[in-house]
Amino acid sequence: MTNRHETKDITLDFTRITAAAAGEEHGISDKQLKGLQNRAGKIHRALMELRQKGEVGFYDLPNSDTSRLKKFASRVREKYENLVVLGIGGSALGTTAVHAALRHGFSHLLTKRKRNGYPKLFVVDNIDPDYFSELMDVLDPKKTLFNVISKSGTTAETMAQFMIVFDRLKKRLKGKWKKRVVITTDPAKGLLRAMVDEYNLASFEIPPNIGGRFSVCSAAGLMPLACAGVDIDGFLAGAAQMSARCETGNIVDNPAYLLGSLLYLADTAKGKSMAVMMPYSTKLYGMADWFRQLWAESLGKRRDVDGREVYVGQTPIKALGVTDQHSQVQLYVEGPFDKVVIFVKVENFAKRVDIPELFTDKKELSYLAGSSLNELIKVEMEGTRYALEKHKKVSITITLPEISANTLGQFIFMLEAATAFAGGLYGVNPFDQPGVEFGKNYSYAVMGRKGYEKLRNEIKEQSGKIPARIL
Amino acid sequence: MTNRHETKDITLDFTRITAAAAGEEHGISDKQLKGLQNRAGKIHRALMELRQKGEVGFYDLPNSDTSRLKKFASRVREKYENLVVLGIGGSALGTTAVHAALRHGFSHLLTKRKRNGYPKLFVVDNIDPDYFSELMDVLDPKKTLFNVISKSGTTAETMAQFMIVFDRLKKRLKGKWKKRVVITTDPAKGLLRAMVDEYNLASFEIPPNIGGRFSVCSAAGLMPLACAGVDIDGFLAGAAQMSARCETGNIVDNPAYLLGSLLYLADTAKGKSMAVMMPYSTKLYGMADWFRQLWAESLGKRRDVDGREVYVGQTPIKALGVTDQHSQVQLYVEGPFDKVVIFVKVENFAKRVDIPELFTDKKELSYLAGSSLNELIKVEMEGTRYALEKHKKVSITITLPEISANTLGQFIFMLEAATAFAGGLYGVNPFDQPGVEFGKNYSYAVMGRKGYEKLRNEIKEQSGKIPARIL
Numbered sequence: 001m002t003n004r005h006e007t008k009d010i011t012l013d014f015t016r017i018t019a020a021a022a023g024e025e026h027g028i029s030d031k032q033l034k035g036l037q038n039r040a041g042k043i044h045r046a047l048m049e050l051r052q053k054g055e056v057g058f059y060d061l062p063n064s065d066t067s068r069l070k071k072f073a074s075r076v077r078e079k080y081e082n083l084v085v086l087g088i089g090g091s092a093l094g095t096t097a098v099h100a101a102l103r104h105g106f107s108h109l110l111t112k113r114k115r116n117g118y119p120k121l122f123v124v125d126n127i128d129p130d131y132f133s134e135l136m137d138v139l140d141p142k143k144t145l146f147n148v149i150s151k152s153g154t155t156a157e158t159m160a161q162f163m164i165v166f167d168r169l170k171k172r173l174k175g176k177w178k179k180r181v182v183i184t185t186d187p188a189k190g191l192l193r194a195m196v197d198e199y200n201l202a203s204f205e206i207p208p209n210i211g212g213r214f215s216v217c218s219a220a221g222l223m224p225l226a227c228a229g230v231d232i233d234g235f236l237a238g239a240a241q242m243s244a245r246c247e248t249g250n251i252v253d254n255p256a257y258l259l260g261s262l263l264y265l266a267d268t269a270k271g272k273s274m275a276v277m278m279p280y281s282t283k284l285y286g287m288a289d290w291f292r293q294l295w296a297e298s299l300g301k302r303r304d305v306d307g308r309e310v311y312v313g314q315t316p317i318k319a320l321g322v323t324d325q326h327s328q329v330q331l332y333v334e335g336p337f338d339k340v341v342i343f344v345k346v347e348n349f350a351k352r353v354d355i356p357e358l359f360t361d362k363k364e365l366s367y368l369a370g371s372s373l374n375e376l377i378k379v380e381m382e383g384t385r386y387a388l389e390k391h392k393k394v395s396i397t398i399t400l401p402e403i404s405a406n407t408l409g410q411f412i413f414m415l416e417a418a419t420a421f422a423g424g425l426y427g428v429n430p431f432d433q434p435g436v437e438f439g440k441n442y443s444y445a446v447m448g449r450k451g452y453e454k455l456r457n458e459i460k461e462q463s464g465k466i467p468a469r470i471l
Numbered sequence: 472m473t474n475r476h477e478t479k480d481i482t483l484d485f486t487r488i489t490a491a492a493a494g495e496e497h498g499i500s501d502k503q504l505k506g507l508q509n510r511a512g513k514i515h516r517a518l519m520e521l522r523q524k525g526e527v528g529f530y531d532l533p534n535s536d537t538s539r540l541k542k543f544a545s546r547v548r549e550k551y552e553n554l555v556v557l558g559i560g561g562s563a564l565g566t567t568a569v570h571a572a573l574r575h576g577f578s579h580l581l582t583k584r585k586r587n588g589y590p591k592l593f594v595v596d597n598i599d600p601d602y603f604s605e606l607m608d609v610l611d612p613k614k615t616l617f618n619v620i621s622k623s624g625t626t627a628e629t630m631a632q633f634m635i636v637f638d639r640l641k642k643r644l645k646g647k648w649k650k651r652v653v654i655t656t657d658p659a660k661g662l663l664r665a666m667v668d669e670y671n672l673a674s675f676e677i678p679p680n681i682g683g684r685f686s687v688c689s690a691a692g693l694m695p696l697a698c699a700g701v702d703i704d705g706f707l708a709g710a711a712q713m714s715a716r717c718e719t720g721n722i723v724d725n726p727a728y729l730l731g732s733l734l735y736l737a738d739t740a741k742g743k744s745m746a747v748m749m750p751y752s753t754k755l756y757g758m759a760d761w762f763r764q765l766w767a768e769s770l771g772k773r774r775d776v777d778g779r780e781v782y783v784g785q786t787p788i789k790a791l792g793v794t795d796q797h798s799q800v801q802l803y804v805e806g807p808f809d810k811v812v813i814f815v816k817v818e819n820f821a822k823r824v825d826i827p828e829l830f831t832d833k834k835e836l837s838y839l840a841g842s843s844l845n846e847l848i849k850v851e852m853e854g855t856r857y858a859l860e861k862h863k864k865v866s867i868t869i870t871l872p873e874i875s876a877n878t879l880g881q882f883i884f885m886l887e888a889a890t891a892f893a894g895g896l897y898g899v900n901p902f903d904q905p906g907v908e909f910g911k912n913y914s915y916a917v918m919g920r921k922g923y924e925k926l927r928n929e930i931k932e933q934s935g936k937i938p939a940r941i942l
Contacts, residue, residue, distance in 0.1 A: 013941045021937045089797025105605035109579060126794045127851075129844040130874075131753040133822040134576035154835045157793060160826050160847055163839060167827040191835055212797075255942050273744070273809060274786060282602040293798035300802025302862070313806030315745060317788055322628060323597045325910060326560025326683075327764035331771025334906035335784030338744060351604040355631050356638040364625045364662055367920035368634060373600040375918070376631055380598075383913030386930070390909065391773070403601075435805035438861065439796060442854030447846070449838035459857070466492045470484045471726050 007241065008401040010410045012255045016385065017262055017340060017394040026337055026392050028265050036261050036425070037251055043424030044249030044257070056431065057209035058416055061217035062240035062409070066232050069204070069219065072182075073226035076119065080145045081112065083119040083227050084135075086161045087149035087220070090212025091184075092125035093293050094221045094412070097286030099123075101403055102230055105283065118229035119145070127157045132164070141172050145227075147182050149220050151206045153190030156443065184219050211431050213294050214416055217409075231405040238409025246417045256417035262396060263418075264425040266340040267314040272394065275314050276332065279344035280321035280381045283403060287344065288318035291415055298419045298430035305429055312426050322380045333387045341388060341395040344411075345381060348402045349374055478712065479872040481881045483726045487856065488733055488811060488865040497808055497863050499736050507732050507896070508722055514895030515720030515728070527902065528680035529887055532688035533711035533880070537703050540675070540690065543653075544697035547590065551616045552583065554590045554698050555606075557632045558620035558691070561683025562655075563596035564764050565692040565883070568757030570594075572874055573701055576754065589700035590616070598628045603635075612643050616698075618653050620691050622677045624661030627914065655690050682902050684765045685887055688880075702876040709880025717888045727888035733867060734889075735896040737811040738785040743865065746785050747803065750815035751792035751852045754874060758815065759789035762886055769890045769901035776900055783897050793851045804858045812859060812866040815882075816852060819873045820845055 019027035050056040076083060085095060099121055104110060108120050124135060146165055150158045169177035178199055185192035187205040196203040204219035215221060217239055226232045246256045266272035275295065277288040300313030319328050321343070332339060353373040359365045368376070388395050398414075400407040423430025445455035490498035521527040547554060556566060570592055575581060579591050595606060617636055621629045640648035649670055656663035658676040667674040675690035686692060688710055697703045717727045737743035746766065748759040771784030790799050792814070803810060824844040830836045839847070859866050869885075871878040894901025916926040 011941050013939070015937060015940045018937075018940055088794060092794075093798065104608070105602045106609045109609045125797075126753045126791065127844045127848050128751075128753040129820045129822050129824040129848065131576045132844055133824050137575070138577045138580045156839065156847065156851075157797075159836055160839050160842075160844060163826050163829050163836070164824060164844075167829060191833060252942070258942055273807065280599075282597045282599040289798075296799050296802035296806075300806035302805035311805070311807050313802045315788070315802065315806070315809070317786070320597065323559060323563075325907065326596075326628075327564065327760075328767050329910060330904045330906040331767035331784045331786065333909060334773035334782070335767075335771035335786070336744065336782050338786070349600045351600050353600040353604050353635060355634050358634050358638060362662060363921060365630055365634070367915060367918045368627065368631050371631075371918060373598045373603055373631060373635075376627065376914070377598050377600065379914045379917045380627075380910070382917070383910035386913045387906070387909035391906075433801045435801040435858070435862075436796065438804060438858035439800065439851070439854035442857045443847070443850045444838060446850045446853065447838045447842060450834060466486055466489075468484070469486045469489055470482050471723070471729055 007406070009241070009245070010401065010407055010414070011399045012259055013397040013399065014258065014262055016389050017266065017396050021389060022392050022394045026270055026394055028262060028270065032265055032269060033251060033261060036265070039425065040251050040257055040261065040421070041249045043421055046424065047420055055209055056420070057207050058211075058214035058217065059243065061210070062236045062243050062413065064217070064222075064236065066222065066226070066236065069222050069226050069232065072202070072223070076145055076227040077117050077229070080119045081143035082139055083121050083145050083147060083224060084139065085121070085123045085147045085149060085224050086158050086165065087123070087147075088125045088155060088157050089293060090215050091149035091151075091155075091158070091220050092123045093286075093290040094216025095121075095224045096123045096125075097290040098216065098221065098225055098230060098235070098408055099228055100286040101283045101408055102405060103228065116229060119227060121224060121228040123224070124161060127160060132161070136168070141169055141180065145180055145182065147184060147224055148192065149184040150192055151186055151190075151210075151212060151215070151220075153185050153192030153194075156440070159191075182223070184223060213297055216290070216412060234405035235409040238404075238406035239413040240409075241406070242410040242413040242417075246414070256414045257421050259396070259414065260418035260422040260425065263314060263340060264422050266394060270394070272338055272340040273314055274317055274339040275342060276317045276319050276328075276339050277342045277344065278319040278321050278324065280377055281344070281346045281349075281403065282320065284344055284346070285318065285320050287408075287411065288320075290412075292316040292318055294415060294419050297433050298423055299426055299428060300435070301426070301428040302435065304427040306427075310427070312428060321384065322377060325380065325384055329384055329387070332393060333391050337393065339393065341393070343381060343385060343395055343397040345397055345399045346403055347399055350403065478877070480712070480716070481872065481878055481885070482870045483730055484868040484870065485729065485733055487860050488737065488867050492860060493863050493865045497741055497865055499733060499741065503736055503740060504722060504732060507736070510896065511722050511728055511732065511892070512720045514892055517895065518891055526680055527891070528678050529682075529685035529688065530714065532681070533707045533714050533884065535688070535693075535707060537693065537697070537707065540693050540697050540703065543673070543694070547616055547698040548588055548700070551590045552614035553610055554592050554616050554618060554695060555610065556592070556594045556618045556620060556695050557629050557636065558594070558618075559596045559626060559628050560764060561686050562620035562622075562626075562629070562691050563594045564757075564761040565687025566592075566695045567594045567596075568761040569687065569692065569696055569701060569706070569879055570699055571757040572754045572879055573876060574699065587700060590698060592695060592699040594695075595632060598631060603632070607639070612640055612651065616651055616653065618655060618695055619663065620655040621663055622657055622661075622681075622683060622686070622691075624656050624663030624665075627911070630662075653694070655694055684768055687761070687883060705876035706880040709875075709877035710884040711880075712877070713881040713884040713888075717885070727885045728892050730867070730885065731889035731893040731896065734785060734811060735893050737865060741865070743809055743811045744785055745788050745810045746813060747788040747790050747810050748813045748815065749790040749792050749795065751848055752815070752817045752820075752874065753791065755815055755817070756789065756791050758879075758882065759791075761883075763787040763789055765886060765890050768904050769894055770897055770899060771906070772897070772899040773906065775898040777898075781898070783899060792855065793848060796851065796855055800855055800858070803864060804862050808864065810864065812864070814852060814856060814866055814868040816868055816870045817874055818870055821874065
């Protein structure tokens with residue numbers, strides 16, 4: 001699962017989103033790209049100032065000291081059969097994505113020895129009672145470590161899960177329950193930090209200047225990933241490698257800024273309101289899910305930084321190659337001109353699977369005989385890209401030389417930096433999420449949390465005002 | 472896993488997409504809905520004519536005879552530890568979705584006894600060499616049955632998988648390999664049917680008038696589902712129950728037509744170019760994926776039935792409640808007015824998970840103490856819906872009284888009928904997928920299939936004409 005000393009850069013191929021390929025109506029010209037440079041320079045300086053002042057922390061995570069994390073992880077590896085992350089959103093998606101990319105695809109079905117001794121990782125990011133109850137069925141609490149992750153320490157879903165687990169562990173293990181819980185939260189503030197102190201629990205820190213969706217390179221992601229056998233140093237080295245490529249404010253030399261600029265222009269100048277991330281790799285599918293949160297929550301905003309109503313945000317969509325060729329590609333090729341497709345390509349898979357020389361008498365199959373799944377998946381990606389191009393649909397291709405901790409680190413840092421930068425282009429704050437509070441407050445009000453009486457009354461009064469229409 | 476004799480109807484709540492709730496600009500008025508009735512009547516008659524003539528077959532699947540399927544399934548249950556479906560698109564998505572909805576959430580980790588003797592089901596819908604190779608690691612060929620599903624018998628991905636499996640089985644099991652393969656394909660035509668005859672293999676039929684994305688109620692879906700323990704009679708009974716509600720051509724009385732009309736109007740009259748299906752249930756997430764194919768591939772079309780260029784199609788998006796509240800809801804609430812959200816709600820979950828009366832001294836958590844995950848997930852869905860409503864974002868709520876074979880049958884039939892009907896509203900053929908051929912032909916050409924020499928030359932000539940732009 002570890003891949004050290006990989007240094008090959010991931011690449012960004014934007015040939016098929018240029019006006020040269022897709023025409024002036026749908027493609028982006030060099031002039032348009034250059035037209036952003038002046039703003040880009042200002043945004044770059046503003047971001048670097050936030051970084052210097054310590055207000056935005058994700059830039060510096062690649063240089064973190066991981067020694068305590070690795071030491072802790074090696075003990076977990078010895079002692080536990082299962083590691084369960086209780087977390088949601090930014091406390092779940094990055095871990096799930098990196099783990100899925102680097103583990104054996106069916107690792108839960110392997111013996112511990114075949115998993116190289118690493119525990120099974122479960123990331124529990126929903127409160128569906130059936131799902132949660134069934135998860136409890138398969139976990140032996142004596143062999144399971146729970147990692148509760150919430151920066152604020154008050155995330156409703158995570159805390160509800162924790163309360164249930166806390167109760168079961170206490171009943172089952174008495175005083176020993178404390179050994180089964182490790183908390184990842186703010187270093188000083190919040191309920192979970194208070195519990196760490198109250199019960200003397202193991203804990204890790206999410207720095208206050210790291211937002212959830214930018215936290216995979218902090219302990220929020222690194223702790224469970226290290227326990228599950230990911231080479232976290234290689235991962236951070238990859239992030240650092242990309243960070244070095246992103247130090248310039250020059251759009252055409254900075255992969256993150258180039259990507260952010262292309263997506264921004266596609267949305268605002270070319271009507272591509274959707275950005276489809278489509279890895280041609282089952283293992284990278286989770287990366288598209290991780291990107292979905294990053295892009296949507298950072299840029300989907302009602303107001304710009306000056307308080308004006310803007311209602312902006314490009315919708316990120318996840319798709320899987322080749323699978324979605326038999327589901328979504330008909331629409332992408334023939335439907336409206338409202339998407340940019342971001343192909344994520346793997347140059348070299350870890351395995352080679354040959355297609356045997358069979359059925360050579362059958363003319364419909366003979367082209368497959370003697371080929372390989374490796375060739376087939378590559379050619380199919382090119383075929384889909386070609387079909388899009390022929391229909392004037394634009395695409396970008398990000399190529400990973402291979403799937404490794406290093407290349408994933410590069411990929412993640414590039415998208416984080418691209419997103420922060422795109423916030424500047426849209427004129428919004430990419431680090432907040434005011435729209436989420438609304439639904440949260442509703443839940444607090446309906447469930448009787450103190451201090452929400454006024455909203456509770458408002459909801460009561462409103463209910464029934466609009467005539468219900470149900471069939 | 473079986474739930475017989477359920478008869479409660481699923482409901483369609485469209486309160487929050489009406490103009491009364493969302494205003495004239497974003498909501499749909501009764502006048503607009505009624506304005507479609509004349510066309511709806513014509514579309515209804517045209518579809519019923521296609522049904523009568525036997526050209527469109529999915530309507531009649533709920534009345535299929537399942538006796539042979541069930542008999543076959545009971546033998547599979549006795550003999551096999553694993554059932555592997557080799558199929559993609561319509562040969563995979565419905566099976567995956569229904570199975571995920573009805574099985575234990577972690578069934579692969581249970582013993583065969585705890586799975587009630589049913590085999591583990593693997594649906595292999597990608598050709599990623601790493602993923603495929605790792606799947607082979609965990610399958611003992613002696614205990615595994617492979618179900619190869621392709622209506623045409625020439626699907627490249629499925630046939631490539633089959634060639635690899637065929638070769639391995641033959642080498643490992645010699646003449647006995649034939650017992651490990653069952654084919655589901657056209658009753659008379661195609662390569663797979665010819666192989667059934669050549670090797671005397673077990674087989675099932677996909678009627679020629681059933682398209683892949685409408686095939687989950689045919690043997691393509693029912694065979695693996697029956698083997699995995701799904702009550703396929705209950706499933707078809709649910710489909711029949713919905714079919715009875717969809718016999719009228721009257722929009723306001725026919726749930727499928729009502730849903731199809733609302734989504735069509737949202738797209739074409741209100742600028743909601745995206746339809747987000749968001750089940751509040753981990754187990755129903757696959758249903759959103761199944762719907763994605765159905766809606767995208769049926770309606771995403773360059774040309775209408777008269778051959779005019781129209782480039783239509785609403786983009787279906789899958790989201791998961793509550794999980795995506797911490798990922799996508801910020802964008803849905805505060806971003807552009809370009810979406811309709813289809814909530815899928817479960818009235819009664821199978822399990823109840825109480826949140827214990829803990830931490831009552833901590834004011835941030837006391838509202839959770841003594842509640843349940845069941846209440847929390849329900850209130851959070853309402854909170855998200857409320858937040859959308861407050862921001863003039865429209866939504867529809869489909870409620871399943873419970874998750875059962877019956878309610879899934881209802882749900883699936885409703886969406887199939889809605890999609891066929893929406894094809895009429897958009898003026899396109901919902902049963903073809905011409906845009907997919909393009910990419911397929913590219914693959915054939917590049918991989919050297921005979922008869923594609925001209926395209927191969929064209930691709931060669933074009934390559935390099937557009938200057939590559941790579942960073």
